[in-house]
Amino acid sequence: MANARLSVQDKATRGEVVPVRLAILHAMETGFRRDIDGRAITRNVIRFVACRYAGREVWRADLSSGISANPYFEFFFRADMSGELELTWEDDSMEKGLIRARIEVAG
Amino acid sequence: MSPSRANRRRALGVMAGSALAAWGVKISRAAAAEADTATALIAELIGSSPLREGREGREGGIRLTIPALADTGQSVPVTIDVDSPMTANDFVKNIYLIAPRNPRPLVASVFLSPLSGRASFTTRMRLAGEQQVVAIAIRSDGTHCIARAQVVVAVSACLDGT
Numbered sequence: 001m002a003n004a005r006l007s008v009q010d011k012a013t014r015g016e017v018v019p020v021r022l023a024i025l026h027a028m029e030t031g032f033r034r035d036i037d038g039r040a041i042t043r044n045v046i047r048f049v050a051c052r053y054a055g056r057e058v059w060r061a062d063l064s065s066g067i068s069a070n071p072y073f074e075f076f077f078r079a080d081m082s083g084e085l086e087l088t089w090e091d092d093s094m095e096k097g098l099i100r101a102r103i104e105v106a107g
Numbered sequence: 108m109s110p111s112r113a114n115r116r117r118a119l120g121v122m123a124g125s126a127l128a129a130w131g132v133k134i135s136r137a138a139a140a141e142a143d144t145a146t147a148l149i150a151e152l153i154g155s156s157p158l159r160e161g162r163e164g165r166e167g168g169i170r171l172t173i174p175a176l177a178d179t180g181q182s183v184p185v186t187i188d189v190d191s192p193m194t195a196n197d198f199v200k201n202i203y204l205i206a207p208r209n210p211r212p213l214v215a216s217v218f219l220s221p222l223s224g225r226a227s228f229t230t231r232m233r234l235a236g237e238q239q240v241v242a243i244a245i246r247s248d249g250t251h252c253i254a255r256a257q258v259v260v261a262v263s264a265c266l267d268g269t
Binding site: 017018030032053056057058059060061062063064065066067068069071072073074075076077078080 | 181182183186193204206209210211212213215216217218219220221223224225227228229230231232
């Protein structure tokens with residue numbers, strides 16, 4: 001999907017701790033705002049973001065409306081084998097997101 | 108000034124005064140309720156986990172980095188770092204980020220594993236006014252550590268009465 005950007009290096013030495021930076025284009029609608037006619041705008045926030053690496057879940061975050069619009073996350077993983085880094089998320093409207101990167105581990 | 112007019116004025120003054128007093132009570136009650144909710148939430152997250160004593164300058168090995176003054180509550184950068192070797196026997200399981208005065212105080216719950224490599228999490232959060240932001244880390248050995256930071260917010264998120 002084009003609504004997110006993932007920044008992670010494509011090569012690592014075995015055992016290296018690698019930073020992951022993820023930015024998602026999303027309103028993170030709180031559910032507390034009202035439209036011009038005074039009707040409440042339905043809440044729609046990204047409920048969770050999960051990171052799988054070489055088929056194993058390494059990181060996950062459950063989120064609330066307290067996360068800013070266009071959420072940004074930075075976290076780490078230990079590169080122990082070459083594989084796919086896969087970030088997935090889902091919002092209140094059940095819309096799912098996915099972004100991938102491949103990392104080659106040497107040594 | 109006629110007596111009836113003076114009476115009316117006095118009556119209006121009393122009404123305004125009591126309205127103000129009621130408003131004040133409402134505000135302080137709301138603040139107390141917020142504090143209670145946050146305290147209860149923190150207690151629930153920690154459970155029976157004992158507090159790990161920290162080294163000097165770092166409360167139990169956790170560090171909460173957030174600006175002391177945020178221009179806007181819509182987007183405040185925040186980083187939580189926890190000292191941990193992140194090995195299979197000794198790692199940080201959870202990191203919680205709490206904004207006690209927000210309408211939903213639990214902002215994020217992060218789940219880590221030994222494969223996380225480093226117990227660090229950065230994001231941008233909303234803040235509904237000046238408050239003391241709280242970060243809690245739970246380790247695999249069952250201990251926890253906690254950090255707090257006071258943040259002044261120039262323009263709050265949730266200006267629409269929330």
